[in-house]
Amino acid sequence: MRGHASWRIWLVIAGLLLGLVLISGRLGQLQVSEHAEYAQRARLLRTADTLLPGRRGAILDANGAPLAMSVDSYNVMVEKRAWQDRSKALAAARQLTALAGGSPEAMVEQVLSSPAFETEVARGLDYERALAVRRLGLEGVRLVPDGRRIYPEGSLAAQLIGVVGRDGAGLSGLEADLDAVLRGHPGRMSWERDTSGQGMFWSGWQEVPASAGADVVLTIDRYLQRVVEQALDQAIKEHRARGGTVVVMDARTGAVLALASRPTFDLTSPNFQDPQQVALFRNPAVTDPYEPGSVFKVITTAAAIDSGVATPNTYWYDSGVAVVGNARIYNWDFSANGPQTVTQMLTKSLNTGAVWLAQRLGAQRFYDYVHRFGFGEPTGIGLGGEAAGQVRWPGDPQWSEMDLATNSFGQGISVTPIQMAAALAAIANEGKLMRPYVVKAIVTPEGVRETQPQVVRQAISPEAARTVLEMMGAVAEKIPSSLLNVPGYRVGGKTGTANLVANGTYKPDAYISSFAGIVPLDDPRLVVLVKIDEPQDVPWGTVVAAPVFAQVAREAMVYYRVPPAGLVAANPGR
Amino acid sequence: MAAVRERARARLPSLPTLRAELPLVLVVGAVAIGLAGLVSVQQFAGAASVSEEMSRLERQRAELQARNSELEAELSYLASLPRIEQEARGRLGMVRPKEFVYVQLEEGSPPEPKLPDRYRPQTAPSPPSHPRPWWQRLFSWLPLP
Numbered sequence: 001m002r003g004h005a006s007w008r009i010w011l012v013i014a015g016l017l018l019g020l021v022l023i024s025g026r027l028g029q030l031q032v033s034e035h036a037e038y039a040q041r042a043r044l045l046r047t048a049d050t051l052l053p054g055r056r057g058a059i060l061d062a063n064g065a066p067l068a069m070s071v072d073s074y075n076v077m078v079e080k081r082a083w084q085d086r087s088k089a090l091a092a093a094r095q096l097t098a099l100a101g102g103s104p105e106a107m108v109e110q111v112l113s114s115p116a117f118e119t120e121v122a123r124g125l126d127y128e129r130a131l132a133v134r135r136l137g138l139e140g141v142r143l144v145p146d147g148r149r150i151y152p153e154g155s156l157a158a159q160l161i162g163v164v165g166r167d168g169a170g171l172s173g174l175e176a177d178l179d180a181v182l183r184g185h186p187g188r189m190s191w192e193r194d195t196s197g198q199g200m201f202w203s204g205w206q207e208v209p210a211s212a213g214a215d216v217v218l219t220i221d222r223y224l225q226r227v228v229e230q231a232l233d234q235a236i237k238e239h240r241a242r243g244g245t246v247v248v249m250d251a252r253t254g255a256v257l258a259l260a261s262r263p264t265f266d267l268t269s270p271n272f273q274d275p276q277q278v279a280l281f282r283n284p285a286v287t288d289p290y291e292p293g294s295v296f297k298v299i300t301t302a303a304a305i306d307s308g309v310a311t312p313n314t315y316w317y318d319s320g321v322a323v324v325g326n327a328r329i330y331n332w333d334f335s336a337n338g339p340q341t342v343t344q345m346l347t348k349s350l351n352t353g354a355v356w357l358a359q360r361l362g363a364q365r366f367y368d369y370v371h372r373f374g375f376g377e378p379t380g381i382g383l384g385g386e387a388a389g390q391v392r393w394p395g396d397p398q399w400s401e402m403d404l405a406t407n408s409f410g411q412g413i414s415v416t417p418i419q420m421a422a423a424l425a426a427i428a429n430e431g432k433l434m435r436p437y438v439v440k441a442i443v444t445p446e447g448v449r450e451t452q453p454q455v456v457r458q459a460i461s462p463e464a465a466r467t468v469l470e471m472m473g474a475v476a477e478k479i480p481s482s483l484l485n486v487p488g489y490r491v492g493g494k495t496g497t498a499n500l501v502a503n504g505t506y507k508p509d510a511y512i513s514s515f516a517g518i519v520p521l522d523d524p525r526l527v528v529l530v531k532i533d534e535p536q537d538v539p540w541g542t543v544v545a546a547p548v549f550a551q552v553a554r555e556a557m558v559y560y561r562v563p564p565a566g567l568v569a570a571n572p573g574r
Numbered sequence: 575m576a577a578v579r580e581r582a583r584a585r586l587p588s589l590p591t592l593r594a595e596l597p598l599v600l601v602v603g604a605v606a607i608g609l610a611g612l613v614s615v616q617q618f619a620g621a622a623s624v625s626e627e628m629s630r631l632e633r634q635r636a637e638l639q640a641r642n643s644e645l646e647a648e649l650s651y652l653a654s655l656p657r658i659e660q661e662a663r664g665r666l667g668m669v670r671p672k673e674f675v676y677v678q679l680e681e682g683s684p685p686e687p688k689l690p691d692r693y694r695p696q697t698a699p700s701p702p703s704h705p706r707p708w709w710q711r712l713f714s715w716l717p718l719p
């Protein structure tokens with residue numbers, strides 16, 4: 001009997017021991033082998049964290065004035081469980097909408113219908129309004145710091161600057177191209193919280209500080225940009241044009257001082273829902289090629305002068321028609337001028353003369369110069385979506401002698417406004433083709449990284465460049481002062497009136513009027529390219545585009561304190 | 575042997591009996607534990623106070639940063655070209671060259687300048703007035719149609 005009882009006791013003890021072993025094993029599994037996972041779960045349960053946005057860098061003009069900058073803003077988040085009582089939720093929503101805008105009913109509905117634990121009900125609140133929200137002390141409502149992009153100069157240089165999305169990432173323009181530079185790195189703040197989700201003041205706060213993005217200093221000058229945009233708007237209005245582009249470039253360095261296109265969009269409140277407005281986000285100065293028309297005769301002339309096949313005073317006989325194969329090419333006014341010099345060819349903008357020069361050069365040499373001036377390839381300005389333009393080179397299957405003839409006066413070839421401005425800047429810069437650029441410097445806490453002007457190649461000799469400049473001066477002198485008047489300064493230029501190409505064919509009665517000018521001619525500082533799309537009253541570049549150049553040149557010479565010809569600057573600057 | 579034991583007993587102090595000293599030990603222990611607890615409470619309170627102060631300062635820093643950001647934005651708007659033009663035009667009355675401004679005056683036209691008679695426009699002479707006879711003036715007093 002005693003032995004039997006002992007056996008039972010031992011059985012109970014063994015059972016208890018087994019249970020103890022099992023429990024110990026499970027404890028060992030939970031606390032030793034799976035420790036890291038459960039510790040992480042526990043940490044997540046008792047800690048809360050929030051992202052601290054890294055402020056996006058500013059985009060500044062050449063003198064440091066902000067064109068786009070970020071300021072702190074706050075988004076309002078509401079916990080769904082705190083708004084389960086609809087009447088209380090509505091009362092809270094009324095207080096919130098009084099500060100953040102919107103309808104209280106819609107706000108409550110938004111929170112309650114959301115499957116998420118927490119819903120963003122308002123964003124982009126400024127400091128004062130955020131402070132007011134916090135003072136309300138509403139249950140389940142918290143503020144999340146964020147950043148808001150502001151534009152002190154309004155929509156100035158809208159296409160160049162570009163837009164950012166709701167998440168603060170750049171979507172177009174420089175905001176997209178330099179997103180990696182501008183974007184700040186977010187930080188993180190974490191703390192322990194109690195069961196109600198509130199932070200426990202005695203717990204440790206851990207903060208990984210955010211770092212701000214770099215500031216980008218542009219070559220764009222806000223004053224000149226404003227002058228250019230106003231002049232462009234005025235011309236478009238006056239001639240009821242569809243749009244236009246103006247590029248102002250420093251002839252010595254290739255720095256772009258102003259870059260404007262129309263139509264444009266409201267940078268301060270871009271509408272991402274409207275496809276027509278989204279289409280305006282691109283920068284036509286670099287993305288949209290066009291036929292340059294007679295402005296291209298300057299390139300043909302420069303090639304002829306540089307290669308020595310002609311001088312400004314070389315004569316040729318203008319019969320009014322150039323025969324190429326079975327085709328006949330006429331002058332724009334169907335005139336026949338008899339013996340003409342190359343300078344007269346340029347001043348009268350004779351197509352037949354340009355064809356004659358190109359034929360004297362020969363296809364190989366002509367296209368060599370086309371390449372030397374940078375056509376047919378992107379300039380490398382550093383803006384997204386830059387087009388190369390279209391040039392049919394000898395050897396291409398579709399190339400013919402007719403291409404040589406028409407290309408000589410700017411037809412059958414397409415260029416971007418920035419390419420054309422850069423090519424003319426090469427003539428103004430003693431034949432040196434500079435790489436255009438818009439970013440002057442990138443400023444980081446570590447230092448300033450400045451862009452250095454870069455010579456692409458010597459397109460023509462300095463002597464040839466000076467000769468062509470004088471010929472452009474002769475062209476400008478023939479334009480009536482009512483259309484081209486820059487008092488005190490000699491200017492050079494060339495007009496262009498090209499048919500508009502749409503879907504591979506010439507659009508009837510639709511023209512692109514342009515003028516490329518250099519000022520001052522004796523010591524070139526600026527190259528200004530003006531291109532007006534589809535003016536409705538007159539198509540001529542002389543009438544439509546040259547006055548825009550004159551207006552910009554007048555203001556720019558005063559602004560940059562360039563002394564008029566024959567005067568010495570008392571206080572040279574800028 | 576017994577003598578040795580007696581001598582040793584006389585030299586060694588007598589050991590306290592546990593039963594007699596127990597309350598004192600407990601009291602001392604309790605006081606020690608209490609003091610230790612107080613110290614830890616004091617340390618905890620101090621840490622909490624510092625933590626709260628840190629939290630307050632963090633908030634203050636965030637607010638100052640936000641305020642600074644607002645001021646930077648305001649400064650940029652104040653220095654922007656549209657605002658400068660607005661001030662130049664609105665407050666200082668400046669205009670662009672060759673730009674005409676038409677001012678609407680709320681006051682009436684100025685009084686006619688006092689010019690010598692020879693510069694005044696010539697007006698037709700009024701016909702000479704003849705005094706009416708007494709019987710006509712009498713009739714004007716009567717309520718006649």
